[in-house]
Amino acid sequence: MFNIFKKKTNSNTSIEIDYNNIPKHIAIIMDGNGRWAKKKNLPRTFGHKAGVETIRKIIKECNRLGIKYLTLYAFSTENWKRPKDEVNALMTLLVEYLKKEFDELNKNGVVINYIGDISKLPKTCQEELIKAKRNTINNKGVVMNLALNYGGRAEIINALNSLISDIKDKNSKNITISEKDFEKYLYTSGMPDPDIIIRPSGEQRLSNFLLWQCAYSEFWYSDILWPDFSEADLHQAIYDYQNRDRRFGGI
Ligand code: FPP
DSSP: OOOOEEOOTTTOOOOEGGGGGSSSSEEEEEEHHHHHHHHHTTTHHHHHHHHHHHHHHHHHHHHHHHHHHEEEEEEEETGGOOOOOHHHHHHHHHHHHHHHHHHHHHHHHHHEEEEEOGGGGHHHHHHHHHHHHHHHHOSSSSSEEEEEEEEEHHHHHHHHHHHHHOOOOTOOOOOOOHHHHHHSTTTTSSSSSOOOEOTTTOOOTEEESTTTTTTTTTEEEEEGGGGGOOOHHHHHHHHHHHOOOOOOOOO
């Protein structure tokens, strides 16, 4: 059955999403909160607060569209370089978000998951994340991966170290590791690679996000700042993805 979803976008163009070709995994670099706040003469943290509202909308829409995984880059291994106040505000927002939104997310079947080394986050963040993950693990809706203290390079090194420590005969000269073996040690183990990586705010770089997993991801950029990112923008990204020719190295 060919099921087509028609939607009017902000720019008044009619776009059609093919429900039979919904990406399994969407990853988003939620960029532009600071610039959004600056444009409005507000402190940067107001931009992050507005960014949380966008998360709320987008997670709901991803769930409705039947997307299986949504990975959100919320705090990178490099974001510790930000002023202490901003880091603290982000950590507080995270705890508030998990506490306030838990019931709604759970009711909608969202699986709350995280990727990254959360052991460096404040204890309250760790506790809320672990609790939210434990209590939603059997849900059947979209898996929301919050990338926290996440860096692609750190993930690869962490995977490598875990793999080495699991090798029983360390003196053997015949150890060969396959891509499949290695992937089991990544934070995203068992998940499909992202089909599409979305970065709003006009920047066109990966910023250490999902370096291993992005081998064949489609990239989608837009000038919209994350707090202004809407369901229509998500639809546009999916539509563009669906109209690309993914050859995975073939012809
Ligand atoms: C990048 O924009 C955004 C971040 C580093 C943080 C993203 C965090 C949120 C959207 C809210 C908190 C998250 C959760 C899960 C509750 P930027 O600040 O670098 O913007 P700029 O480039 O315009 O300065």
